[in-house]
Amino acid sequence: MGFLDIDNATKSFGKVEVLHNVDISVQEGEFLVLVGPSGCGKSTLLNVIAGLEEVTSGEIRIKGEVMNHVHPSKRNIAMVFQSYALYPNMTVGQNITFGLEMHGMPKSEREKAMYKVARLLQIENLLARKPGQLSGGQRQRVAMGRALVREPDVFLFDEPLSNLDAKLRVDMRTEIKKLHQNLGTTIVYVTHDQIEAMTLSTRIAVMHNGHIQQLGTPNEIYNSPSNLFVANFMGSPSMNLLPVRINVEGNDVRAETTNGKSETVNLAFHNPSASLREFNGKNVTLGIRPEGLTDLEGADQRSKHVETINNTVDVIEPAGSDTFVTTTLGNTECIGRMRADTSLKPGSETSFAINMEKAVVFDPETEMRIA
Amino acid sequence: MAISSQDTAIRTGRITRTFIYLVLMLFALFYMLPLYVMVVNSLKPLSEITGGGMMALPQVWTIEPWLKAWSTAQVGVQATGLKPYFLNSILMVVPAVAISTMLGALNGYVLTKWRFKGDTLLFGFMLFACFIPFQIVLIPMAMVLGKLGISGTTAGLVLVHVVYGIGFTTLYFRNYYTVFPTELVRAAQIDGAGFFQIFWRILLPSSGPIAVVSVIWQFTNIWNDFIFGASFASGNGAPMTVALNNLVQSSTGVKEFNIHFAGAILAAFPTLLVYIVAGRYFVRGLMAGSVKG
Amino acid sequence: MTIAQSGMDSRTRLQGWLPKLVLSPSVAMVFVFVYGFILFTVYVSFTDSRILPFVGKSGEPAFDLIGLSNYQKLFKLSHWEIALTNMGVFAGLYIIICTVIGLFLAILLDQKIRGEGVLRPLYLYPMALSFIVTGTAWKWFLDPGIGVESIIHTWGWESFSFDWIKNRDFAIYTIVMAAVWQTSGFVMAMFLAGLRGIDNEMLKAAQIDGASNWNLYRRIIIPQLRPAFLSAFVILAHLAIKTFDLVIAMTSGGPGRATELPATFMYSYTFGRNQMGIGSSSAVIMLMTIAAIMVPYLYSELRERK
C-alpha cells in the first residue's frame, strides 16, 4: 500500500468510459507524471484524485484512507491548474491565503505562511497586485504559491506549463524540479509534453484511451517501451519503427529489411531472447531511437553491438547541437541523429551505425513488445 | 475585450466615413423625435398646443408645466403632483431589482457550475416564463396574493415583479457564467470554499458587467410597469406610472398636454438616468453575457 | 461537473443538496406563477365566466363548464381574425426591421466613430421610456393634421401625404414604426457587443486574403454573430407578443379595428367586455402560438449549448 493509491478506478460519463480499471500506487515523495495525448483520460484521473469528479467504481486512498466521498478540500491536496485559475478579483496575497482562510486559519498565521511561500517563489513584490497585472510566468508562480502554502499531502499539477512560452517553460520546469527536490512532497503531474514527463518525473504513467499503457521510471519508459504506442509517443524525434522479417540462423537472429536503394539489409540482434526466436520467418516491427541510427563517428562508444549499413541520405535538418538525417529503411522514413558538424549532403550515400543493443521489437498484431 | 480599444481592422475611405456619420446622425434624429415632441410641448402653455402648434417650438417658454406635474397637478382627489409617488416607486423597484438580480445570479451559478440531471430542462421552463403576457396572469395572481395576505402591499408587488423577472435575470447570468472558467470554481473547492463562499467570493465579484445588464433590464421593466402597480398597490402606495397614468388618462376632464409631457419625462427620469450612467457598461455586459454562447 | 454527493461527510452531503435547494424557490415560483396560472387560464377558458372566475366572498364557482364553445365563438369573431393577422404582420415586420436596423447601426458604429459615447445612449434611450406617453408623442408626430405631413406642407410640398395612422390598411405599419423606434437601439447594442467580441486577427487575415469590406461582413463577420441574432430574436419575439401599451396609446386598436392585436383583444374581452371565458380562450390560443414558436427554438438552442 502506497501513500496515494488509485485502486481499480473506473470513470464513465454516461455510456462513455474515460478511465478503465486504473491501478496506480504512489509512494511518499514520488513525482508521478501522467502523460498522454489529449483525451487520454489523464486530466480526468487527476480530477478524480482531487475529488472534483467521482469515480464510477474503484477506490482512491490517501495515506490509506478511502477518499471516495471526501470533499476536495478535506483531502489535504492542492492543485495547480493549466489556466492557473487565479481569482481575478483578489490580490496575489489574497489568492495565496484564500485556502487557509477557508480552513479557518487565523490571519497572523496566514500572513506568516504567505510570506514564507512568497519568499520561496520570489514573488514578495507582487503580493498586492491583481492577477490581471501579472505576466504568465508570474501567474504561474502565484498558482504554485497558492498550492504550496497549504502544505498538502499531495500536489496535483494539471498541465501547469503549457500556457508559457518555450524559454519560460524550461525555466519553470527546472524550478518545479528544484522545489520537489527541496520539499520532498508527493506530486502527481499531468502533461502531454513527453520531455516534461521525462525530465521531472520519478515515475511516468503513459495513458491512452483511458488505459495505463505503461507505468515505470523514465528510463524504463524510454528504453523499454511496453508497446508501440509508448514507443511512438515518448521521445522526440520519436522512435523509428520499421517493418522487418526475423531470420533465425543458429545462435544469430537477424532482422531482414531493405535500404533506400531496395537492397536487402540484415541486422543482427544483440542477445536475442527466446521469445524473439519464436518469430522466425515472421514480420515484426523494429524500433530504433534516432540516437541509435547515427554516423560512424557518432556511434555510442559504450555500445556492445553496432551494425553498420550503407544508405542514401534523403533530407538534412541541422538543429544546432545535432543534425537530423532522414533516410529510408524498409520503405519507412527513418530519422538518424548525427553530429552537428556532419558534412553530408542530400542524395549522398554514407554508412550508418545502428545500435542494436538498444533496438526493440514489437509484435505488429498485438502491438506489444517482444521481450 | 476592452471596449475602449475598438481596434476594428476594417478600413474605410473618406467619402464612406462622411456617409457613415451622416447616416448615424439621421438615425440619432429619428430616435430623438418623440423626445423632441415631448420636451417642446412640456415647455409651452396649453393654449399653444390646442391652438395646433404641436410640432413647433414654444412661442412662450415656460417651466410651469414641470412644476405643476411634479408638485401640484391633480392625480387623485388631492393635487399632489407626482412627487409622493416617486418614493413609492423607489421602494418597490429597489428591492424587486435587487432580489430578482440576486436570484438570477444564484440560478445562473447553479445551472452552470453545479449541473445536475434535468437542469437544462428546468432552465427551459424558466425561460419560457418570460413570454407570458401579463394580462393573462392578473386574476390568478390576485387570488394568490390574496391567499398570501399581501395584496395591496409593496411586498406583494415586489413578489410579482421578482416572479416575472427571474426568467430574464437567470438567462443573463447563466449565459455569463457559462463562459466563466470552471477551473476557478474547482480551485476554490480545493481551497475549501463552500457553495456560497465560491459564489460570494469568486463569481459575484466578477459579475459586474452582467449585473449592469440585469439591473438595467429589470429596473426599466419594473419602473415602467403599470398594470401590476395599479392592481396590486394600495391607493397611496401606488407607483409613479399609476400616478402618471392618472395624470394623463383622465377621461372626461380637461387635458393639459403640456403637464402630461412634463410628467412623462419626470416619470422616466430615473430610467433615463440609469441608461445614461450605466449605459457605457451596458454593451460591455451584453458582450460578456447574452450574445456570446 | 459533479461533486461527491453521498457518503459519510455531512458537510459534503449538504453541499450536494445546496445547489438544488438554492434553485428551488425560483423553480417553485415559476411553476406556480407561470404554469399554474396557465392551467388556471385553460380551465377558465372552458367556462362561461364573465366578470370574475369566482364569487368574491364564498369562493363558489360562478360559472358552468361549457366545453369548447368559447373557442368556437372566438374563431367566429372577425375581430379575432384581424388580431391574429395583425400579429403576424406586426411581429414579422418588427423583428425583421429591428434586426436589420440594429445590425446596420452596429456595423456603422463599429467603424471607430468619434462620438460613439454620445450616439449610443441616444439610440438606447427609447427602451427606457414607457409607452403611456411616448405613444402620444408618436400619435401627434404621425397625425397628418399636426405632424410630419403638415410640417412638410408648410415647407411647400403641398401634395405630400403621410396619413398611415389614419388609414385602415396602413395603420399597423405605424405601430411597427414606433415599436422599431423603441427597440432597435437595444438590438444595436446587442450586435455591437457581438461585433466587439470578434477576433481581430481573423479580420486581418481575411483582408490579406483580399476580402472587400462587403464580403468581410457578409462571409466572415455576420455569420459569427449567430448568438447575437438568437438573443435578439428572443428579446424581440417576447416584446412583440407583449405589445399592448403601444397600441392602446397610439391607436386604441383603431382606426376601426385595424390595429387590434391578440394582447389587446384578450384584455378587451376579459376586462372591458366582461367575457372572461372568451378572453381566456384567446389567451390560451396566444400561449399555444408562443409555445409553437419558442419551444423548438429553445430546444435547439439549449441542446446546442450543452
Added chain:
Amino acid sequence: MKGLIKSALNGMAVLAFSGGMAVSQEVEVLHWWTSGGEASALNVLKQDLEAKGIGWLDMPVAGGGGEQAMTVLRARVTAGDAPTAVQALGFDILDWGAQGALANLNDVAAAEGWDDVIPEALQYFAKYDGQWISAPVNVHSTNWVWANKAVLDANGIAIPETWEEFMAAIETLSAAGVTPVAQGGKPWQEATVFDAVAMSAGGPAFYKAAFIDLDEEALGSDTMKEAFDRMAFIRAHVDDNFSGRSWNLATAMVINGEAGFQMMGDWAKGEFLNAGKVPGEDFLCFRFPGTQNQVTFNADQFMMFDQGGVVSPEQAALASAILSPSFQSAFNVVKGSVPARTDVSDEAFDACGKQGMADLASASASGNLFGSMAHGHANQAAVRNAMYDVITAHFNGEYDSATAVEELVDAVSIAK
C-alpha cells in the same frame, strides 16, 4: 418553505410603507376622476367625510373611461381586498350586484327618501333585486350638440331643430370651408354620435327596441340602415384627421372656430369654460336635432362593497354625503353633469346646466329617459363593445350601411 416565504414577505410588508388595508373610520375609494375639475369636485366629498371624522383613502386609476379601474377592481376583489366604495357605471354595477359582492344600502335610502327623488331609469342601475346597492352621483346626458356661436352666426345658421335642418347647416358650413363636424376618433365617441342619430332616426320606441331590448327585428330594420346612412353623412363632413383624436381636441376645434359642431356629452362644457368661453354667448348647447324631448344618459355611481354582511357606518355616511343636495349641486356644477336627484336647486348652474336639469326632469316624467348605449347604460359591456365594433368599422369605411346592419345583428347575437 412556502410559509417561510410568506412570513418573510409579510415581514417586508411591515417594513415597507404599505398601509393598504382600509381600517375602520376610513373609506377607500376607487375612482377614475383624476382631471383637475373632477378631482377637486370629489375633494368636496372628501372634506364632507373628514368633517364627520371619516378618513378618505384615495385610489384613483384613470384610463379607458373606467375600464382600467374595473380591471383593478377585479384584481382587488379576487384578492379578497375590495375597496370600500368604487366608482362604477351602469351594468357593471348590476353585474357586481349579481355576484353578491355589494352591500345593501336600503336603510340609508329609506332614511333619505332616495326612491322619491331619483329618476326611475336611474334607479334601475342603482338597485339589484330590489335592494339599493349604489349611490348615484350625477347624470350625464349624451345627446348634446356643442356649437361655435360665431361660426354659426357668420354663416347664418340657426339652431337646427330637425335632421334635415342639421344636414342643411352642415352643408352650408362645408361650402363655407369650415369643418362642419369636429369628431374624435375613438369607438366610444363614434358610438356617442350613433346613439343620438339612431334616436333621431327611429324615435324612442326604436331606440329602446334596438339598444335596450336587443330586438333582432329592430336591429336589422331599415330604420337602422337609415341611422347608418346618416352616420355616413356625418362621416363625410368630418375632417380626414379625426381618427385617433381625443374628444377634447375635437372640442378645441369648435372652440377655435375651426369646426362648427361637436356631438358630445355634457362634460365637453368644461373645455369651453376652461378656455374662457361663455355659454350662450361664445358657444351653444342644444339637443341633437330630433331628440329634443329625449335624454340619453349615463350616470356615475359609487357602489359599496360588502364589508362583512352589513353596511359599515363609513359607507352609510359616504352614501348619504353623495346624495346630499349640497354635494350634488357643488359637484355637478363643476363636472358639467346634472344632479342625480331631481329636487336640487338649479341656482348654481349655468344656462346649459339649467337646461340639462329641466330636460332630465321632463324626460324622466314623460318616460323619455333612456340609458345611453354608447356609455354602457343600455346593455352589457359585451354587447356594447360588439356594437362599437360595427359602428366604428362602418364609420371608418370598412362596411357600407347594409353590411353594417347585418354585422350588427350578428355581433349582438354572438355577444348576448
